[in-house]
Amino acid sequence: MTAAAGGPMRVVIVGAGFGGLEAARALAGAPVQLTILDRQNHHLFQPLLYQVATAALSPGDIAWPVRTIFRRQQNVTVLMAEVTGVDVAARIVHADGVAFPYDILVLATGATHSYFGRDDWARFAPGLKTIEDARAIRRHLLLAFERAEMASDEVERQRLLTFVVVGGGPTGVELAGAMAELARQALKREFRRVDPRRARIVLIEAGPRLLATFPEELSDYAAASLGRMGVEVRTQARVTECDAAGVSIGDERIDASTTVWAAGVVASQAGEWVGAERDRAGRVVVGPDMSLPGRPEIFVVGDLVTMKDRNGKPVPGNAPAAKQMGRYVGRVIAARARKAAAPAPFAYRHHGDLATIGRRSAAVDMGGFRLKGLLGWWFWGIAHVYYLIGFRSRVVVSFEWLWSYLTFQRGARLITRSASAPTPEERRADATPAAGG
Incomplete structure (x- = not known):
């Protein structure tokens, strides 16, 4: 059933990282039918991944099954599937040979390593x-x-x-x-x-x-x-x-x-899927509400985004920024689903930089x-x-x-x-x- 036919708004979130997770949480209780797609079955706390690499922590200490996280959020369906493309005109996400129609799409696929051409x-x-x-x-x-x-x-x-x-x-x-x-x-x-x-x-x-x-x-x-x-x-x-x-x-x-x-890092291929304008690192240019210019039904969050804060500085590709973006986009979608006034444009708040040196x-x-x-x-x-x-x-x-x-x-x-x-x-x-x- 589609939203146009009177059913709940269909929201598909691609990626269960910090941005995708916060967007889904912000939609708890909203009149939406939410599907989360990720090729892994777990959410990973990447800031502590180096401690797994150096034998200080075990993988299970910093990763949690996505299904467990959303077991009590009744409007969420979690599927382990790898997205291969998006049909923007038909509003369909293709993953593992299955078509997932959407009214709202949230791309939160993050970034990967950049070897600068090597x-x-x-x-x-x-x-x-x-x-x-x-x-x-x-x-x-x-x-x-x-x-x-x-x-x-x-x-x-x-x-x-x-x-x-x-x-x-x-x-x-x-x-x-x-x-x-x-x-x-x-x-x-x-x-x-x-x-x-x-x-x-x-x-x-x-x-x-x-x-x-x-x-x-x-x-x-x-x-x-x-x-x-x-x-x-x-x-x-x-x-x-x-x-x-x-x-x-x-x-x-x-x-x-x-x-x-x-x-270095380079954004995932999600920007290509939707034909978005991107910078040299593949990051997607978005509007003030985190949606694609000309495509209000598609939102992009996290490391996949290039934008500047109120001081003209680039918003960093880190967990706090992704969480803020995801939370904001969830609020925008919830407002649309309830036919309420949209929140003010997104404003990133920098909480600081931290690094441990042993x-x-x-x-x-x-x-x-x-x-x-x-x-x-x-x-x-x-x-x-x-x-x-x-x-x-x-x-x-x-x-x-x-x-x-x-x-x-x-x-x-x-x-x-x-x-x-x-x-x-x-x-x-x-x-x-x-x-x-």
Whole structure:
């Protein structure tokens, strides 16, 4: 039944990330028939994904089944399906061979890794956007230490214990700090033939400083903190080559067992599906109410959007922005369904920037309010626990952090095999001709 025929307004939300989740929640109690489509069955708290990658947390601590989240919201149907396209004229979403008609469409498909035209590097330098990514990186890290313990050649051992992170934004800074803690604290007494504290961790940033969106004072603090942890910070350094054996920065070669990409993002293909105007990163240009110009029935939220705040600054592609957008779009749709007055145009409110730099250290910028060091670390932790979904997750994550803080241990150090996700070491071995071949 269509809305025009007197039935409830049909709303389809593509993507169960922060934006899609908030849009659906804002429609609780609204006279709509809501369908959520996502290729995964879970919502992922991406800001803590790096802790899964470095064995501090388990995937189940930061991900929740979407069906469980909406089990009490009766106007929601959750379907695990991958969207392949949208027929804008017929108002139909195509997913896994099934057609889903809509009166209102919300695109919240987020972003993925950008390799700046070198997509061939993806197989050697995985990014960090999904649980699968985090588990693969965790496996690479832990296997490197295991293989270093077995290695008899000192040059090979040092290569195995060299880890590169490309990108000096919050993800890169947090990942490099967590790698240093894993090597220098959690593993330091667990090997006999190799000293994990000798691990070399290199953070490469093409720009002049880390955390470019933060005040320069906090950028300098982050670089100094990482330096004290033993991380080599290389700014104004651009990766020119990347393969299974490491990376090149111009003429300099860094041989490494593991490279992680945290240097940039590009929007998903959703903008193409609806023929939207997009910027160079594929992000969609929207109107004041987050709808497509000329297409008031299509809304776009989250990392998929390019827009500026009231001060003319770009709205960041982070969780708070996506949640604000999703909540606002839900209110707009609810007003339409009830034939009520539309809310005022969307206005982003910046809640600040946060990045942790390892144990007892973080950088927090809340406008005129700045924190760093231990106090910043506690603020960062409380803020992240607050945004976790469900009481159990808040308790579990808080306990894991407290336990790690008191004991320096990490309890999620499982190495799982996956034929579909070989490590760089396995790729390197596959690329090396056999003796006598």
